[in-house]
Amino acid sequence: MILVLIETENGAASEISLETLAFARSLAAEGGGIAIRAVVVGAVENRDALAAELATHGAAEVHHAVGEAFTSYSGAAWAAALQAIRESTRSVVVTAPGSPRGNEVLAHLAARLDVPMAANATAFHGLAPFVVTRQVVGGAALEEMKLDQRPAIFTVAGHSWAVSPVEGASPAAWVEVAPEVAEADLVARVVSTGTKEVDHSDSLKSAKVVVGAGRGAGGPEGFGAVAELAELLGGAVGVSRVVTSLGWRPHHEQVGQTGSRISPDLYIPCGISGAIQHWAGCASSKTILAVNTDPEAPMMTKANYAVVGDMHEVLPAIIEELRSRGVSG
């Protein structure tokens, strides 16, 4: 039995939860058709819709943990619920999305059961021994890690598996459970939640053209031409993490492993070295045109097109050229 912790967003399973179910389905098939049980904790908006969705993605049953303990989040309490459900279902594998919550809850479970946990798996290799590949060094390297104790506990890195619904799945059975949670597991629980910041990153994720800038911009005032070119091309501005860490531009503009993943028709990274964590977020751009003073920068050697030069000279020249050709945004 494979147990999959599901996170919900506005009542539906989150994207990364569905990716995790897809990973679990491959694993289940490799094991000769092992059953998959989904676990949801706390309030559920529309039970029938969620049951149908999870069935479509491979869950045979949904175990729903209810009770006062789950009215606000506590990693330890969620792990207590998962532990109880894993015991009653005698599951040999427990997995969750490689999200902050998923990693936290499974780390609690692994500590309780005193077994290893692999965070952010991207693939598995056979079952005996059960070896997973996972992202380390912020995605710059991969680790093969053996999970030979039961239950095998791991989380699944986002974007590493494609969501794959099953045609004509029969509805998942809904099993409500009320696991006991010790007082100690509720000490570190959320006492209040602020309002969600408006997500400004949508326009970046859907833009057809993204003009990017990194440390090479030199400071918050170095983005004038970047923004102007983005506007001329009807696109968005995307930046490297250095830029957001230094407070030059807001976080919602960050592209990369810990920012947005973009897939525009054209990405123009200027003064961005192309570190693997940045590359992770822009690798699926159709065409990349890099502008950099250093022709050996990783971004310059990975791009389709490159201009060697100072972005503060190159960008204004491009803008002038476009205007002289009658491009006006």
Add this chain to the structure above:
Amino acid sequence: MTNVLVCIKRVPDSSGEVLLTDDKQGVDGRYVGFTVSNHESCAVELAVQIAEATGGTVTLLTVGPSEATEQLRDTLALGCHAAVLVEAEPTRLGPADVAREIAHVVREKEAADTTYDLILLGNDAADSGDFQVGIRMAHALGRPVVNGVSTVEVADGNLTARGDGPDGEETYSLPLPAVATVLEGGVEPRYPTLRGRMAAKKVEIETRTLSAEPVGASRVQLLLPPPAPSTVEVLGEGPEAAGAVADLFAKLGVTR
């Protein structure tokens, strides 16, 4: 007075190209240098602020090679008071080992009348990315733990911690002693002062050995992702390339 223990780790600086050691068990830091990860630098900053505000102390702890004294000294210079090194070959250690060693030191210090009201760690190490040491250590000590928080405040024996949750900023409030794992972004780490550097030189780093045989990280090997194939076409140098760039835009259909 709040005594804070901050756990830091010597990690290879991974912003450049990452190379592996010949036995594929670790990242080769020879050409990139070593550092403390951003999450932990923020944890240190929070700890120093709390100690300053409450007249308390900051003790640093690392489990790692003798070379990690370099990171301990650098960090001591930021206003920390004491440092402990549990010496061990890092490739032999898994997150359960590191958690056990930290818990062991905390228990021994407590037996000798030093208590740490608050233990801070990074949310995840920049190299191994295990996401577990803080939670496993808190579990071993029977202390509550909050994760991925970016600010912490201490008042009246209570910890208030805040971090980003899926539905907005989340606030935790819990009694000390407690454990928190810190995500970068809530504070700006300070730079060392000359006085700090001088003071750091004088601190004697307490060196220990492992309290138990490591269980290891279940690592088979490390691999590098395959390089992306590329046939880069250089359009030119400097402003002179503008014409070729504009031609490219027209060809790709991004200008109308």
